[in-house]
Amino acid sequence: MKSLRHAATLGLLVAGGAVVVAGAAVAGLVMSVARRVVTPSERVTDTEVLSIDTSAQVVALGRTPDTQLPGRYGLDLGAAPGYLKIGAVLSEDETSVRRKLLTQVVAGAHVDRHASFSGYYYTAPGELHLPYEDVLVGTAAGPAPAWLFPAASTTWVVQVHGRGATRGECLRAVPVLHAAGLPVLIASYRNDGEGPRTRAGAYALGATEWQDMDAAVGYAVRHGAERIILMGWSMGGAIALQTALSSRYRDVIVGIILDSPVVDWRTVLRFQAEEMKLPDPLPRLAMDALTTDWGARMSGADQAISFDDLDLVARADELTIPTLILHSDDDGFVPSDASHALAQARPDLVTMSTYTVARHTKLWNYDQHRWNDDITIWLRTQGIVPAPEGADTIG
Template sequence: MKSLRHAVAIAVPAAIAAGAAVAFAVFSTARRVVMPSPRRNDVQIRAVDTGAQTIELARTPDTELPGRYGLFTTGTYGYVKLGAVLSVDATSVRRKLLTQIEPGARIDRDAAFSGWYYVTPSELHLPWESVLIGSPAGPCPAWFFPASASETAPTWVIQVHGRGTTRSECLRAVPVFHGMGLSTLVVSYRNDGEAPRSRGGAYALGASEWRDVDAAVGYALRHGAQRIVLMGWSMGGAIALQTAVSSGHRSSIAGVVLDSPVVDWRTVLRFQAREAGLREPLPALAMGALENSITARLSGAENAIPFDRLDMVARASELQAPMLILHSDDDGFVPADASHALAEARPDLVTMPTFGVARHTKLWNYDQDAWTSAITEWMRANGLARDTA
């Protein structure tokens, strides 16, 4: 009996400790899903040659991609633009600098590779103005690029950026739509660092953010738009899809363009968990915690995350507007599986050309001509572009 009590005395605290460790892991994982986080440095700068205007980076699947990209840095420059790959070896990539780096400049070693390319609207050399969209979250700043200085286009494009980024992500697409004679509104939404912060400051993965985009749709319709094309990048795709099926203005939504979109969060989170070395049942438990109103708040979410409602493959029958999905098959962050599943579920609505190599939200950077042609041809085929010739 004494030995049994001794065993129980050892086992019970151990079980409690193990349970506490699992709970901590579950809630920590869930919290990472919903809480905004600062930009993560993901590459190291090995050398900068100011004479040749080249930069050497540690080799990664992103840094060796052909095309034009950006690099968030610290020191003398906050952001530099990168051009062609000049050489690659086992550990390093040397690229052409498109931002002039002066001799004596300090560039810190840690950096973040980016597909943004443009950071400010003035870099596009197009007419634009800052506007505020009155949304349920409060006044959300937006950039408005009119079709021309003399008239208002009947079709407006509303662009929605992704998770952990800002409006600058969308600037690459503005000249494409401007060239088709369309006005573009590039919007922000709650908790993105530019729009108002909600009470808890957490993402709802599209379940709440769509209301801010819907407010932008209303703004466009009040200012002369007759038809709306939504464009969403990454999580912005999830937000655009929620807007398309939930908006009170859905009859005015004439098309949806998605770049590397989140179509089903469960697919994305399971993939990212595997990439991070997390094994089941931890990802399932974390998603379960986010679905429950009590444990969701313990995870940092303001409300339960409705994963069923965010699964647009399951809700494919509710979609009405034609859709173009641009998604690299080797995305590496948001797998293209759910995009393909949506295209298969709604072949009457969804056009999905094949892209590869480009990885996540970098299709424009990798092959600007093919990306631009896909959008232009689809817009014209659906009667959404104006003839500006």
Template structure:
């Protein structure tokens, strides 16, 4: 019995240490996923392509069953194809019209990524545009510039895991209002320079690249700007609005499916992927400590308090239009509604549902466009107002 007690006394600390090590690995692994810049991962299976009828049959998901126009990243002969209306559906598949002509004999692999981008290059808009470089603290960041008649420019900021092309859907309505568009990149997005760690800062550092874009606009004829942010680009735009030395030149913000508070988003996404409390909270706490943040792959510590724009709502001063579907499915609209409640004097938030994440334009282009047009006129920001 004495030898058994002795063995247990030796074993327990080892087990505790082993458990602590496993817990630490889980925390750091979760924190690393929060800031890591991953590649686009296929999320849908192509069942078949009918090149005669120009239709495509996809695995049915909450995204692929949506009405409207979308894009599909593929591999094989085509890297990206455009999708039109849903023609038929059953319990497991959806058949849609192809808007990109697929030739007989083309190779289209099964794995694909469903997307709301739709436009992939500026030339598809048939509007004048040029490539420019913006000197930011991260280095030269490529941007697209679409000229307009107004001295107020729109600076568009894409979301996490995407590139500038995500923003092209908004250019026509803004251009029609006379507003020049500067569609920017930022550090670690695959087009702009890479930081030392090559990780996202969730807006805590990227806003400096957008601030550089504001300075670029002011040097090239702009008197004021509107910031438009998509998803994480919304978080970046909000950080720019409260941190920039140019914030008095920001006349308004348009936020599409925005991240307003990262804690709300990360807790939601953790639940969706089956991560149990307190792991998400521990991962966020790790990212707030400099040494632990670096061990998690971040360049520097990230303050989630500073990224909570509901708590910081009183610091905002420019009018805000929020376009957010209540069925987002990736970035819940809770924090957007909370910001509207906190600042009803600034925030306009039309009701959208069904459309999922950053796909309101795709699902209901007319309502989405009308919401932007009306808000611009109400704020006196449209050249046609």
């Protein structure tokens, strides 16, 4: 595959104004796609609020693949009344879905019609009613805020959120991990809006962010952790896997838990390009551009990104740590193909729990009991927490 630099150079050298203009247009489009890949996204309003019945505490939403999902979710309205928790689907038709409000909205409240549907459910650590501390993790990029939920065990879980998300994404996992007696450290990382900002302020898709998770692991070790479980959500899965392969503390990492993870970025970006109906050469050229220093700079990234290094299916032989993958086959954003491929490549280490309907990073919301059981049983199977007599196993 020709590099973007080669393509752009040829375009500039070809005689004929039309060809030059066409080449420049293609190069500009390619760089636009590359820039979108590494640029942290703003809050996306993907849900229309049709009405709120404050007497019955019911909200009517425009029907989408997310708003019709069973379970408990969040609705981010940006301004007041802010973040609403929503529950069961009460009724639906071809264009709308009525759901129970779990956060009370008072009569007369102004509610924006444009909202973001979210799987976070919890947005702040105090909502869990568990002891926690605000701590700072020192990273090479600067201090990174983190939440620490202490517990008695010397086996800690270090969690990391996904692309375009914040630490709040990880809060859903704290109750089940805390019930197992495990301290939980939820870390931020460079350019996520909470952690330190680099010069370019762009994502590296896990290629550099893993260093911040490694610093969080170091914090845990310095504060009494003897064993570490890494847990990553979506792009946080890519970060966790890179940490597992490259960490200074590999000897104390005893497990990995991944929810809707990015295991191979090429698979993800090809899928997303198809969803956006981008013609086939564009995602390939954009990824090619990001692998070069020149293309990375043009896209706004701090440095070139190696998609080979981020491909854990190709690097499956390097994996040495027991791993639990939780993924929905109709994820809708990060396809489960690479997760299945990694599980097939390393059945000795990887346990795959496959969901349907749940979509991206909403497995807990869709079926909290199964999700909690999957994690608890895996922890017992690995000997991380004691298993009661007659306990089930997964795998």
